[in-house]
Amino acid sequence: METKDILRGGQFLVKESNCEDIFTPEDFNEDQLMMKEAVSEFVDREIWSKKAQFEKKDYALTESCMRKAGELGFLSVAVPEAYGGMGMGFVDTCLVCDYISGATGSFSTAFGAHTGIGTMPITLYGNEAQKEKYVPKLATGEWFxxxxxxxxxxxxxxxxxxxxxxxxxxxxxxxxxxxxxxxxxxxxxxxxxxxxxxxxxxxxxxxxxxxxxxxxxxxxxxxxxxxxxxxxxxxxxxxxxxxxxxxxxxxxxxxNGFKIAMNALNVGRIKLAAACLDAQRRTITESVKYANERIQFKTPISSFGAIRQKIAEMATNCWVGEAATYRAAKDIEDRIELRKNNGKDTHQEAELKGVEEYAIECSILKVAVSEFVQKCTDEGIQIFGGMGFSEETPIESAWRDARIARIYEGTNEINRMLSIGMLIKKAMKGHVNVLEPAMAVKEELMGIPSFDVPDFSELFSEEKNIIKNLKKLFLMVAGAALQKYGEKMDKQQQLMLAASDILIQIYLAESAILRAEKMAKKEGEDNVKEQIAMAKLNLFHAIDVIETAGKHSIISFSTGDEQRMMLMGLKRYIKYVNMPNIIELRHIIAEKVITKNKYCF
CATH class of the missing domain: 2.40.110.10 (Butyryl-CoA Dehydrogenase, subunit A, domain 2)
Incomplete structure (x- = not known):
C-alpha cells in the first residue's frame, strides 16, 4: 500500500485534504467494477423484477433471495478467507451493500441484518472456536x-x-x-x-x-x-x-456487550448510508423515465423548470452522498491496513479500531444519506403526481421503505448528537486538535478583516476558501458554546443538533468539491461540467443550512458584544465573492440526466 498521510477521524474539520488523497467511485478498480455488475445483475433479475411480490409480504421470497445471494458469495464479502469468506476490503463491502440494497428495503434489511449485525459480532469478537463453528455457515447462507x-x-x-x-x-x-x-x-x-x-x-x-x-x-x-x-x-x-x-x-x-453493540452500530451506520445510495439511483431513473414519457400541455413534463429543479436536486444529493460515503469507506480501509501492517493488531483488532476511528464520519453519513433518500423518494412521488401515490408504481413503496433509514442504527437525532459528542471526546484526548484552531479563529475575529479581493480564477479556488471559512465558523460557534457550558454541553441538545448540522454540511461539501476536482484534473473541466455543477450547487445549499444553524445557535447562548462579534463572523465566513447562478447549475445537471433518461453519474 502506498504511504500517504491518512487523516484521523474528525480531522477533516481542522486539516485540508487534497483531491488526490481521497477515494471516489471513479477510482473503482476492475475487480470492483465486475463485482458491481454482478450484484446489479442479480438484483435486476431476482429482486427488482419481483418488487410487487415483496410488497405483498412474501417473507419466503426474501429468504429465497438471501439463499441465492449466499450461493453467489455476496454474503461473504467481508468474511475472512479463513472462515469461508472472500476477505475483501471495506470499500468492497460498502460497494456490495450499496448495489444490492436499491431494489427493495425488505431485501436490503435482511441482507444488512445478516451480513452486519448478524455475522460481524462473531467475526470481530468471537474466539477461534466460535468463528470456526458459526461463521462459515453464515457466510454461505446455510444459516442466517x-x-x-x-x-x-x-x-x-x-x-x-x-x-x-x-x-x-x-x-x-x-x-x-x-x-x-x-x-x-x-x-x-x-x-x-x-x-x-x-x-x-x-x-x-x-x-x-x-x-x-x-x-x-x-x-x-x-x-x-x-x-x-x-x-x-x-x-x-x-x-x-x-x-x-x-x-x-x-x-x-x-x-462487554454494550461495547459490542456500539461498535456494531458504527459499521452499520456507514453501511446504511451505502444501502441508501442505489435506492436513490433507481428512484431518479424511474422518475426521469416517467417525466420524459408523461405529456402535459403537449410537452413532456421533463421540459418544465419545476420538474427539472427536482431532478437536478435529487441527482446532486445522490452524487454527494456517494462522494462522502466512499471517501470515508476508503479512509476506514486504509486505517485497517495500517493497523494490520504495524504488526501490533490482530485482524479483529485492526477492523474494530479502524472503524471506531471514523465513528464521527459514520454518524455523519448515516444522518445525511438517510435524509437524502427520503427526500429523493418524496420528490419521486411528486414527479409521478397521482400515479406516484398508487401501489402500481415503484415509487410508493420506495418512499415507505426509505422512512426506516432515519430510525435504524440509532435515530438521526441520536447520531447528530453523537457526532458532536465524539468530536469533543477526541479533542479532549488530543486526537483532533480543535483548541488551537478555535483560539486562532477567535483572534482573527478580534482583528481587522482584510478588504483585498482574492484571486479565485482557478477551478474551485473560491469554493475551497469558503469550506475553509465554514470550518472556522464551526470552531467559532462550537468553541464559544463549549466554553460557556463545559461538561454540561451534552444537556444542550438543541445546540448540539445545530452544531452537527454544520459539521455534516462541511464534510459533504468538501467531499463533493474534492470528487469533482479530482475528476476535472483527470478528464478535463469540459467533460465533467455536470459534476462541477453538482459540487457547486451542494455547497450553496450547505451555506444556507449552516447560516441558519449558526444564527440560531449564536443568538441562543450569547449576548451583547460577544453576540455581535459572532454574528459578524458568521456573515464573513459564509460570504461569496462570485455568487453562483443556481438556476443555471440545475439546468446543466438536469439536462444531462433527462437526455440520458437515467441517473448517469
Whole structure:
C-alpha cells in the first residue's frame, strides 16, 4: 500500500485534504467494477423484477433471495478467507451493500441484518472456536443471523435492557429470560446475537444463541409485525424463557456487550448510508423515465423548470452522498491496513479500531444519506403526481421503505448528537486538535478583516476558501458554546443538533468539491461540467443550512458584544465573492440526466 498521510477521524474539520488523497467511485478498480455488475445483475433479475411480490409480504421470497445471494458469495464479502469468506476490503463491502440494497428495503434489511449485525459480532469478537463453528455457515447462507438487542424499555438506551442471563449451579450453562423486539430476520434465522445482563452487572453481555424451530429451547416468536415499509422483511418479537446457552457461547467477555453493540452500530451506520445510495439511483431513473414519457400541455413534463429543479436536486444529493460515503469507506480501509501492517493488531483488532476511528464520519453519513433518500423518494412521488401515490408504481413503496433509514442504527437525532459528542471526546484526548484552531479563529475575529479581493480564477479556488471559512465558523460557534457550558454541553441538545448540522454540511461539501476536482484534473473541466455543477450547487445549499444553524445557535447562548462579534463572523465566513447562478447549475445537471433518461453519474 502506498504511504500517504491518512487523516484521523474528525480531522477533516481542522486539516485540508487534497483531491488526490481521497477515494471516489471513479477510482473503482476492475475487480470492483465486475463485482458491481454482478450484484446489479442479480438484483435486476431476482429482486427488482419481483418488487410487487415483496410488497405483498412474501417473507419466503426474501429468504429465497438471501439463499441465492449466499450461493453467489455476496454474503461473504467481508468474511475472512479463513472462515469461508472472500476477505475483501471495506470499500468492497460498502460497494456490495450499496448495489444490492436499491431494489427493495425488505431485501436490503435482511441482507444488512445478516451480513452486519448478524455475522460481524462473531467475526470481530468471537474466539477461534466460535468463528470456526458459526461463521462459515453464515457466510454461505446455510444459516442466517439476527441481532437481539432492542427491548420494549431499551431502544436508544441500549444498555438498559432487562433480559437476564443466570449461570447454572454447575457453571456450564446460562439460562436467558427476557423479551426482544423489532428483530430482523427472526422468522428464518438459525443464530441470534442476544444481549442479556448477568446478575447486577453495569453492562450487558453478548451471547451466541442457536435457534431450531423443531427444538425451540424456550424461544418463542411473536407474529410478523405489520410495518409502514420493508414489508417482506421478517420482523418479530422474540421471547426467551430460560433458554439454555453453553458458557462457551458467551461472546467476548462478561460485560462487554454494550461495547459490542456500539461498535456494531458504527459499521452499520456507514453501511446504511451505502444501502441508501442505489435506492436513490433507481428512484431518479424511474422518475426521469416517467417525466420524459408523461405529456402535459403537449410537452413532456421533463421540459418544465419545476420538474427539472427536482431532478437536478435529487441527482446532486445522490452524487454527494456517494462522494462522502466512499471517501470515508476508503479512509476506514486504509486505517485497517495500517493497523494490520504495524504488526501490533490482530485482524479483529485492526477492523474494530479502524472503524471506531471514523465513528464521527459514520454518524455523519448515516444522518445525511438517510435524509437524502427520503427526500429523493418524496420528490419521486411528486414527479409521478397521482400515479406516484398508487401501489402500481415503484415509487410508493420506495418512499415507505426509505422512512426506516432515519430510525435504524440509532435515530438521526441520536447520531447528530453523537457526532458532536465524539468530536469533543477526541479533542479532549488530543486526537483532533480543535483548541488551537478555535483560539486562532477567535483572534482573527478580534482583528481587522482584510478588504483585498482574492484571486479565485482557478477551478474551485473560491469554493475551497469558503469550506475553509465554514470550518472556522464551526470552531467559532462550537468553541464559544463549549466554553460557556463545559461538561454540561451534552444537556444542550438543541445546540448540539445545530452544531452537527454544520459539521455534516462541511464534510459533504468538501467531499463533493474534492470528487469533482479530482475528476476535472483527470478528464478535463469540459467533460465533467455536470459534476462541477453538482459540487457547486451542494455547497450553496450547505451555506444556507449552516447560516441558519449558526444564527440560531449564536443568538441562543450569547449576548451583547460577544453576540455581535459572532454574528459578524458568521456573515464573513459564509460570504461569496462570485455568487453562483443556481438556476443555471440545475439546468446543466438536469439536462444531462433527462437526455440520458437515467441517473448517469
Amino acid at each position: 443471523g439476527s441481532y437481539c438487542l432492542t427491548e420494549p424499555s431499551a431502544g436508544s438506551d441500549a444498555n438498559s435492557g432487562k433480559t437476564k442471563a443466570v449461570l447454572s449451579d454447575d457453571g456450564k450453562t446460562y439460562k436467558i429470560t427476557g423479551q426482544k423486539m423489532w428483530i430482523s430476520n427472526a422468522g428464518f434465522c438459525s443464530v441470534m446475537i442476544v444481549f442479556a445482563r448477568i446478575e447486577d452487572d453495569k453492562n450487558i453481555t453478548g451471547f451466541i444463541v442457536e435457534y431450531d424451530p423443531k427444538n425451540p429451547n424456550g424461544i418463542t416468536m411473536g407474529e410478523e409485525e405489520h410495518k409502514l415499509g420493508i414489508r417482506a422483511s421478517s420482523t418479530r418479537q422474540v421471547f426467551f424463557n430460560e433458554t439454555v446457552v453453553p458458557v462457551e457461547n458467551m461472546l467476548s467477555e462478561r460485560g
